[in-house]
Amino acid sequence: MSVSEMFITLQGVLTADQDIREEIRKVVQTLEQTAREILTLLQGVHQGAGFQDIPKKCLKAREHFGAVKTQLASLKTKFPADQYYRFHEHWRFVLQRLVFLAAFVVYLETETLVTREAVTEILGIEADRERGFHLDIEDYLSGILTLASELSRLAVNSVTAGDYSRPLRISTFINELDSGFRLLNLKNDSLRKRYDGLKYDVKKIEEVVYDLSIRGLSKEAASDAGGEK
Amino acid sequence: MSVSEMFITLQGVLTADQDIREEIRKVVQTLEQTAREILTLLQGVHQGAGFQDIPKKCLKAREHFGAVKTQLASLKTKFPADQYYRFHEHWRFVLQRLVFLAAFVVYLETETLVTREAVTEILGIEADRERGFHLDIEDYLSGILTLASELSRLAVNSVTAGDYSRPLRISTFINELDSGFRLLNLKNDSLRKRYDGLKYDVKKIEEVVYDLSIRGLSKEAASDAGGEK
Amino acid sequence: MSVSEMFITLQGVLTADQDIREEIRKVVQTLEQTAREILTLLQGVHQGAGFQDIPKKCLKAREHFGAVKTQLASLKTKFPADQYYRFHEHWRFVLQRLVFLAAFVVYLETETLVTREAVTEILGIEADRERGFHLDIEDYLSGILTLASELSRLAVNSVTAGDYSRPLRISTFINELDSGFRLLNLKNDSLRKRYDGLKYDVKKIEEVVYDLSIRGLSKEAASDAGGEK
Amino acid sequence: MSVSEMFITLQGVLTADQDIREEIRKVVQTLEQTAREILTLLQGVHQGAGFQDIPKKCLKAREHFGAVKTQLASLKTKFPADQYYRFHEHWRFVLQRLVFLAAFVVYLETETLVTREAVTEILGIEADRERGFHLDIEDYLSGILTLASELSRLAVNSVTAGDYSRPLRISTFINELDSGFRLLNLKNDSLRKRYDGLKYDVKKIEEVVYDLSIRGLSKEAASDAGGEK
Amino acid sequence: MSVSEMFITLQGVLTADQDIREEIRKVVQTLEQTAREILTLLQGVHQGAGFQDIPKKCLKAREHFGAVKTQLASLKTKFPADQYYRFHEHWRFVLQRLVFLAAFVVYLETETLVTREAVTEILGIEADRERGFHLDIEDYLSGILTLASELSRLAVNSVTAGDYSRPLRISTFINELDSGFRLLNLKNDSLRKRYDGLKYDVKKIEEVVYDLSIRGLSKEAASDAGGEK
Amino acid sequence: MSVSEMFITLQGVLTADQDIREEIRKVVQTLEQTAREILTLLQGVHQGAGFQDIPKKCLKAREHFGAVKTQLASLKTKFPADQYYRFHEHWRFVLQRLVFLAAFVVYLETETLVTREAVTEILGIEADRERGFHLDIEDYLSGILTLASELSRLAVNSVTAGDYSRPLRISTFINELDSGFRLLNLKNDSLRKRYDGLKYDVKKIEEVVYDLSIRGLSKEAASDAGGEK
Amino acid sequence: GQRKDEKDNVNSSSSLMVSFKSFQLELDTRHDKYERLVKLSRDITIESKRTIFLLHRITSDPNGEEILNESEAKLEAVRQKIKQVAQELIGEDMYQFHRAISPGLQEYVEAVSFQYFIKTRSLISVKEINKQLIFTMEDKEEETNTPSSNPYDKQLCTWSLKVTPVDYLLGVADLTGELMRMCINSVGNGDIDTPFELSQFLRQIYDGFSYIGNTGPYEVSKKLYTLKQSLAKVENACYTLKVRGSEIPKHMLADVFSTKAEMIDREEGLS
Amino acid sequence: GQRKDEKDNVNSSSSLMVSFKSFQLELDTRHDKYERLVKLSRDITIESKRTIFLLHRITSDPNGEEILNESEAKLEAVRQKIKQVAQELIGEDMYQFHRAISPGLQEYVEAVSFQYFIKTRSLISVKEINKQLIFTMEDKEEETNTPSSNPYDKQLCTWSLKVTPVDYLLGVADLTGELMRMCINSVGNGDIDTPFELSQFLRQIYDGFSYIGNTGPYEVSKKLYTLKQSLAKVENACYTLKVRGSEIPKHMLADVFSTKAEMIDREEGLS
Ligand SMILES: [Mn+2]
Numbered sequence A, B, C, D, E, F: 001m002s003v004s005e006m007f008i009t010l011q012g013v014l015t016a017d018q019d020i021r022e023e024i025r026k027v028v029q030t031l032e033q034t035a036r037e038i039l040t041l042l043q044g045v046h047q048g049a050g051f052q053d054i055p056k057k058c059l060k061a062r063e064h065f066g067a068v069k070t071q072l073a074s075l076k077t078k079f080p081a082d083q084y085y086r087f088h089e090h091w092r093f094v095l096q097r098l099v100f101l102a103a104f105v106v107y108l109e110t111e112t113l114v115t116r117e118a119v120t121e122i123l124g125i126e127a128d129r130e131r132g133f134h135l136d137i138e139d140y141l142s143g144i145l146t147l148a149s150e151l152s153r154l155a156v157n158s159v160t161a162g163d164y165s166r167p168l169r170i171s172t173f174i175n176e177l178d179s180g181f182r183l184l185n186l187k188n189d190s191l192r193k194r195y196d197g198l199k200y201d202v203k204k205i206e207e208v209v210y211d212l213s214i215r216g217l218s219k220e221a222a223s224d225a226g227g228e229k
Numbered sequence G, H: 001g002q003r004k005d006e007k008d009n010v011n012s013s014s015s016l017m018v019s020f021k022s023f024q025l026e027l028d029t030r031h032d033k034y035e036r037l038v039k040l041s042r043d044i045t046i047e048s049k050r051t052i053f054l055l056h057r058i059t060s061d062p063n064g065e066e067i068l069n070e071s072e073a074k075l076e077a078v079r080q081k082i083k084q085v086a087q088e089l090i091g092e093d094m095y096q097f098h099r100a101i102s103p104g105l106q107e108y109v110e111a112v113s114f115q116y117f118i119k120t121r122s123l124i125s126v127k128e129i130n131k132q133l134i135f136t137m138e139d140k141e142e143e144t145n146t147p148s149s150n151p152y153d154k155q156l157c158t159w160s161l162k163v164t165p166v167d168y169l170l171g172v173a174d175l176t177g178e179l180m181r182m183c184i185n186s187v188g189n190g191d192i193d194t195p196f197e198l199s200q201f202l203r204q205i206y207d208g209f210s211y212i213g214n215t216g217p218y219e220v221s222k223k224l225y226t227l228k229q230s231l232a233k234v235e236n237a238c239y240t241l242k243v244r245g246s247e248i249p250k251h252m253l254a255d256v257f258s259t260k261a262e263m264i265d266r267e268e269g270l271s
C-alpha cells in the first residue's frame, strides 16, 4: 500500500469520526434547548405566585422529560456503545444539567433525593455502564450539587412568599446531603470544587432557619406543617 | 435506601475508579522507562560513528519492544475493555512516543513508512478498535509527525557524517509524508498544530538537499548510492 | 567520573526523593480519611438533637485522635527529620484541618482556646521545631481561624436549638481571639487573607447577640446560664 | 496563659521568622548583584574580540567567586541549618544562576562538565545535605541546562569570530550532556520543561556543525585543532 | 557616553529608587503598627463595658496620633516632594486606615464627619497637594467608607449594650454620608467597590432602627437622648 | 411587549445568527477542501520533475478556480450583503489561502504580482466593498506574503532541480514586493507578524543568489534564461 | 556596503509601487477612522456612566423629576456623540468597526435602559433604543462643511446607528447590577415597595437570560454568573424585609414608620 | 413608599453636602484630565509607530536623507502632542497621571532612539531625549487663549516633560526589536556591514539589560526574554553571513557582487 493510499484510508476514519461528532453536537443542541425550557419552567417556583403551582409545574416538566428521553434515545444511536467516554465531553454538561432538573422535580414532588437509578429512568438511560448509555457517577453528583444551591435559593424565596415551613424541611434535606457527600473521598478537581460550594448552601439555609426560629416563626411553621401533612 | 447508604455505595464506585487509575499510572511509568531506553539507543544514529551500526541498533531496539509488548499486555488488563477512552489520557503520551520509536526503527531498517497495522503488531496491541486495546488514529499520526522531525535532524547529521545520499532519500520520503498529510482534513487542535510543524521539516530537508546540490555533492551522492545499493 | 556515571548517581538521588514523596502521600491519604471521620462526628453538634450529646461526641473524637497520632508517628518516619520543610506542602493542608478539629473538640469541652502545645500533644507531635516533627506556627493559626468560622455557625445553630446563652459565650471567645490576632503582624499572604475572614465571623456573632438582645432573649440566657453553670 | 499572652508569644515567633527572611533577602540581593557582574563579564566572550581573552575573563570571574563564597558563607549564618528548605525559595533562583556561571567558567577553562562537588567547592558550600548549606540537585541540574543554552549561542558566535573548531567540541560536549539527562526520570515540572529546551540546543549546534562540514570548514577546523592542542 | 556607562547610570537610578522604597516601607511598617494599636484601642467601644469609656479611649487615641504625626513627618523626608504619586501605593493603604481611625475618633467625640482638612491636621500632613505631603481625595473617601461600616457595627452593638439612642443618631449620620457619596462619579475601581458596600451599611442600620421602632424602643431612646445630651 | 416575549425575540435573532454561521461554515469547508486540492497540485512544482509541467499545472489549477467561484458565489448568498464584516472571521483564513493560490498561479504563469482586482476576478468576487462580497485589503496582503514565502522555497528547489535562472528572477520580484510592503503602516496584528516573516524570505533568496554568483552559476543562468525565453 | 546601490533599481513608479501607495492610503484611512471611533466610544462610556450615577441619586433625592430631566439632557448629549459615530459609519459596514464602538454602545444601553426602568418600571426594547438613534441633518453648518465628499447628503437626510442584539444583551446584563444597587439603596432608604418590584423585574431578566443560556456568544454567557449574584442579593433583601416585617402585624406598619420618622426628626432637632 | 419622604431632610446645603459637591468637581476634573491624557497618549503611540515604519524604508530607499527629514518632521509633530501633555501636567505631579501617558512615551522613546541610531549608530541617552521635551510658549494664539487660568504663563515661559528612566528602558527594549528587523532587512538587501554593526550594538544593549537584571521593575525584566531572542536572530544572521562568506576568499567578494549586480540588470532587461 502506497503512502497516499494509506492516508486516504486514514482520512476515511477521521471523516467518520468527525461525522459522529457533528451528529452528536446536533442532538446535544436540542437537548440543551429542552433543558433550558424545563429550567425556565421550574424557575417559576421562585416567584411569589409560583408556590401554589408547584404540582402543575412538575407535571409540565415531566412532559418535557418525555422529549428528553426521545432526544437521549436518539443520542445513543449516534456512536458505538463502547465509545461512550470518547465522546463524553460533548454531552457531559447537558447531562449534569438534566440530572439537576430531574432531581429538582423529584424534590418538589416528594421532597426526597432522587437516586441515580431514578434519574436514569426519568432520562430513559441506563443505570449500569455495562448495559449501554449510562449516567457517569460524577455527572450525577454534580447535578445533585446544583440542586443544593437551588434549594438554598428556594428556602429564601419561600420565606418571602410567606411559607415558613419549607425552609425547615429544606434544611433537614441539605444536612443529609452534606453528610452524604462527606462520606465521599473526592479526587476529581472540578467536583471537589463544586462540593466546597455546598457548605455555603448549608450555612445559608441554617441562617434562614435561624431567622425564622428567633422570631418564633418556625414554631408557627411547625404547627402549620403539622396541619398540612 | 437512605441517603447515607446511597453515598456509601457511590463511594465504592469512586474508590474502584481511583484504584484503576493508580494501577494504570504504575504500568505507564514502566512503559515510559522502556521508551526512554529505546530512545537513548536510537539517538546513537545521529553520532558520526553511529551510522555504521544502524542495523545493530535496530535489532537491539526490537528486543526492547518485547518488553513494551509485555507492559502493554499488562496495561490492558487494568481496566474494562470498553472504557479505553475513559482512561485514554493516561497512556496517550507514551503511546505516541512508542509509535514514533517503532516508526523510526522501521524507517532505519527499510526506509518505508510503518503502517498502523505494523505498529500495532510491534506493540502487541490491536489495529482494530472493536478487537480490544487499540491504537487511536490520532496517536498514530502524532507519532509519525515526530518521526518527520527526527528525520530532518538525521538529514543534517548524515551530511556531517559524510553520507550525502541519505538526505536525498529522506527528502523523497518526507515529501510523500507531506502529501499524505495534505489528504487529511484535520480538525483536532493539537494534531493540527503538530502538523503545521511538518512544513518546517520539509523546508529544512529541502535546504540540505539544496546545499548538496549547489556544491555538486548530490551527484556524487547519486553515483555512490548507485554503487551501494 | 564520566558524564554518564555522574548522571546515574544523580538519578539515584532523584529516585530516592520520589520514593519518599510517594510514601508521604500514602500516609497523608489515611490522615485525610481519619480527619474526615472526625469532622463528620463533630458536625453533629450543629443539629438540633446534637446539643445534648456534645460530651459524648468529644469523647469519640478523642478516640479518633489516637488513630491520628499513630498515623502522624508513621509520617515522621518517612523522611529525614531535618527535611521537614522540604516536604511540608504534602501534609500542610491536612495538618491545618487536624488543628481545627482538635481546637474544636477542646472548645466544646472547655470553651477555651487550645494552645499550640496542647494541640501538639493531642496530635502526638512536637511543639518545638528542634525536637522533631512539629507544628508550624502558621498552620496552627490557620486551624484556629477555621475554628472561628465554625463557631460563628455554631452560634447561629445554638439559637435555632433554643440555646440562647451559648452565642453570648462564643461572642466573648471570638472577641478575645480577634484581639489576639490583631497583635500579630501577619505578612504571609494566605494566612492574612484567611484572617480577613475573621472579621465577618465576629460581625455575624455580634448580630446574633444583637438579635437575642433586642428580643430580650439574652437576659433569659444570662439567667439560664447562671443556673446552668 | 491568657489568649492575649499566647498571641504575644506567637507574634514573637512570627517576628523572628520575618527577621530571618529580611536578612536572607539582603544577602541574596548582594549575591544577585555579584552574579550579574560575573554574567556581564562572561558575556564578553560572545564579542568577536572576546575570544582571545577567555583565560583572562575566567581569572577575573574566579576572583568574583571569592566574593560569592563570602556572601554564601554569610547567608548560611542567617537561619538554623535544618531549615534550609523552609527558606529555599529565597535563594533558589540565584543559586541556579551561580551554578550556571561556575559551570560556564569551568567549561571555558577545561571544556568539561563541572561536577556537583566541584561547583559546591567553587561556591564554598557543601556537596552533602547532611553537612550543611548544600546545593539541591535540581538547582544543580537547572544551572547545567542554562549552560547548554549558553554554549549553543557560543557555537554560533565562535563561527562568526572565525573559530571553526570550537563548535565541533561544543557539539560533542552537548551530546554527552543530552545522553546524561536522558538517564534521568524527571518528575519535577519546571526542570522537565527546561530540559525540553535542551533538544533545541542540541539541534542548533548540529546545524552549526553541518554548516561547517558541508563547506569543508570542519576539516580545516580539525587540522587547526590538531595543531593547537 | 558609552552604552555600558549609560546602563550603569540607569542602574544607579534604579537602585536609588529601590533604596527610597525600602526606606518608605520601613516607616510604613511602623505606621501600620501604630494604626493597629489605635484600632485595638477603639475596638473596645464595641464591647458592652466599652461604651462608658468612649471619651477616655478617644483621648488615648489622640495621644497615639502624636506618634502618627512624627512617623508621617519622617515619611515625607524619604522621597522628593514632587513625586508623591510615584510612591503612593506604598502608603496608600495605611493612610486610608489612619483616615478611618481619625474619622472614628472624631465621630465618637462629636458625632460629626471629620473634614478632609481636619484629618490632615490630625495626621500632620497637608490638605493641599501643592503644599507637600497631602491626603489624596480618594484615600480620604475610602477611609470615610470604612467609618460607615464600623458605625453600622457600632449601631448593632449599641443595642446589645442597651443604648437605643445611638443607632438613631448613627442612622441620620450615615444617611447624610450616603447622600454625599451619591454625588460622586466614581470609576470602576476599588473606591467604587467600597462605595457599593456603603449601601449595605445603610441597609443594616435601617434594619436596626426598624427593630427599635416596632418595639417602641426608639421612643424610649429619644427621651433618654434628650436627657443625656 | 413583556420581558419574556422580548427575550424570546432575541433568542430568535441569536438562533438565526447561528444558523447563518452554520451555513457559512459548511461552504467554507468545501472551499477549504478545494483549496487543499489546488495546493497539492501546485506543490508539485517543488519536486524535481515538476518544473517542466508548470504550465500544465497552472491550467489545471485554473479549472479548480472554477469550483472556487461557484463556492464563493454560494457563500455570498448565505448572509445579508451589508454584514460582510460580521462574519468575516469565518472565511478570512480560507480567503487568504485562495489569494495565495491565485497569486501563485499567476506568478508561475507570468512572473508578475497579481493585482487585487485580478484576484477578485479569479475568485469571482468584487474588488470594491460597496459592490458586494469583496476581498479585504489585509486578506489580499496576507495572501501575497504567503506567496513570498513559497517563492523563497521555490528558489531553493529550483537550484536543486538545476534551474539557476529562476532564483534571480524571484529575487528581483521579492525585492520589489518588499519595497511595496515597506510603504505600509501596519498595526501590531497578525499581518504585521506575517510581514516580519517577509524579511526572512528576502534574506533566504539573497543567500541563494549569492551562492549562485560566487560559483559563477548566475552567469550560466543568465545566458540560459536568455535562450529559454 | 557596496551592494546597497543595486537595490535602488526598485522603481518607485512601478505599477506595484503605485498600488502599494494606494494600499498605504487605504490602510491609514481605515486605522485613523478606527482610532477616532475608539475615542468617541470612550466618551460615550464615560458620559453614560455619569448618567447612571446621576440616576442613582433619585432614590435619595426629593427632586426626582429634575434628575430625570437632567439625565435626559445627558443622554441627549451622549446621542450627539453616537451621531458622530453614525456619521463616521455612513457608507461603511459597521461591523468592520464594531470592536471600536461596542463598549460605548453597551454602556449607553445600560444608561438608557436604567432611565427607562425608572420612568416606566419596564424593560426598554432594542427597537425603542434604536428609534432614538436615527439622526437627521438639522445642523446646516455641518452640511455646508462637507458638501461634496459625502454622497448621502442630498439623497438621505437621515442616517442611523443600530445597536446590535448582542450589545443590547450585554448592556442589559450590566443594567441588572445597577438595579441591584438601586434595590439595596431603596431598602436603606426605608422604601419597602421598590425592592419587591425590582426582584420581580430582575427575576424576569434572569429567566430571560437563562432561556437564552449558552446559545448566545460567550460574552453573554459569561455575564450569567454576575447576574445570578445580583438576583441573589435582591432576593435576600426582599427576604430580610419580609422576615423583619413578620414581627409586627401588617396594619401597624404605617404607624410604626410615622413614629420612627417623628423620632428621627426630634433626634435631629436635638443634635 | 411612605418612608421615602422622611429621607428628604438630608439638607442639600449642609456643610457635608457642600464638601461632597466640591469632591465631585475635583474627581470629575481629575478623571477628565486623565481621559484627555489617554487620548493624547494614543495619538503619540500611533504617530511614533508610523515614524518607525517610515524609518525602516531607509534600508531599501536611495533617498535616505529625505526619509530622515520626513521622520524628523513626524517626530516634531509627536513632540507637539507631548507638548500638549506637558501643558496638561503643568503644576501637577506627573506620576499621578503616569499610567495614562506611559504607553505613548515609551513608543516615542522607541521612535526617537531608532532615528538617532540610524543617524549616529549610537544610543540616545534619556537626557538627550528629555532635552527635546522642553517647550517654550511661542505660539501667541495659545497664550491668548488661556491667559488667566494658567499661573505659569507669565512667570515661566518654558515647561517640560521628563521621560522616566523606566519608560526610557522599556522604549529601548522595544527598540531592539526594530533593530533586529533592520538587521534582517539589511542582510536581505545585501548589506553586509550593517548586520555586524547591529549585532555589536544589540549585544551592548543586551549586556546592559542583563547588568540591570531584575533590579528594575517587573515590566523591564519581562522584556529580557524578547530582547534575548532578538539578539539571537541578529547573531544568527551574522553567523550566516560569515559562513557563506567563508566559501570565497575575501578579496574576491567585490568582484562577485559586481558580477551579480550585472546579472540582475541583464535579467531585468530581458523580462
Ligand atoms: Mn454598570
Ligand SMILES: [Mn+2]
Binding pocket: H110, H174, H175, H177, H178
Ligand atoms: Mn516596536
